[in-house]
Amino acid sequence: MPTLSSDLSGRLRKLAASGETPTDAAPEMRRKDKGRMMSAFDSVKDLAAKAQTLVNENAAKAQTLVNENTAKAKSLLVSKKGDIDAAVDKAASFVDTQTKGKFSAQVSKVQETAKKVVPAE
Numbered sequence: 663m664p665t666l667s668s669d670l671s672g673r674l675r676k677l678a679a680s681g682e683t684p685t686d687a688a689p690e691m692r693r694k695d696k697g698r699m700m701s702a703f704d705s706v707k708d709l710a711a712k713a714q715t716l717v718n719e720n721a722a723k724a725q726t727l728v729n730e731n732t733a734k735a736k737s738l739l740v741s742k743k744g745d746i747d748a749a750v751d752k753a754a755s756f757v758d759t760q761t762k763g764k765f766s767a768q769v770s771k772v773q774e775t776a777k778k779v780v781p782a783e
Contacts, residue, residue, distance in 0.1 A: 736781065743780050750776045 739746070754773040758766050 730756050740782070743782065745778055746780050 750773055754769050758769050761769075
């Protein structure tokens with residue numbers, strides 16, 4: 663198999679013998695180099711396509727896990743709603759006691775809002 667340098671040397675000898683200028687032969691040489699470049703770009707495109715496929719597959723798996731864990735978290739919150747409401751009531755009572763009822767309207771409003779955050783069922 664001829665090496666690139668021997669191949670080029672052979673072409674240059676033929677070029678000198680024919681009387682052509684190097685610029686006349688350049689399109690042929692560029693075509694050959696372009697083929698090498700295209701194969702490199704094709705390889706990169708193939709790798710990019712494989713990477714995109716992996717990203718899509720993993721995104722679907724991640725979405726499934728998020729959906730499953732969201733459902734588990736919601737179920738856990740619903741099962742502990744009584745405990746959470748009791749903690750909110752205790753915190754509201756503590757704040758109301760510490761402020762001597764001065765902000766009881768605001769405390770009640772926050773208490774109601776906090777209880778609405780946890781779904782009933």
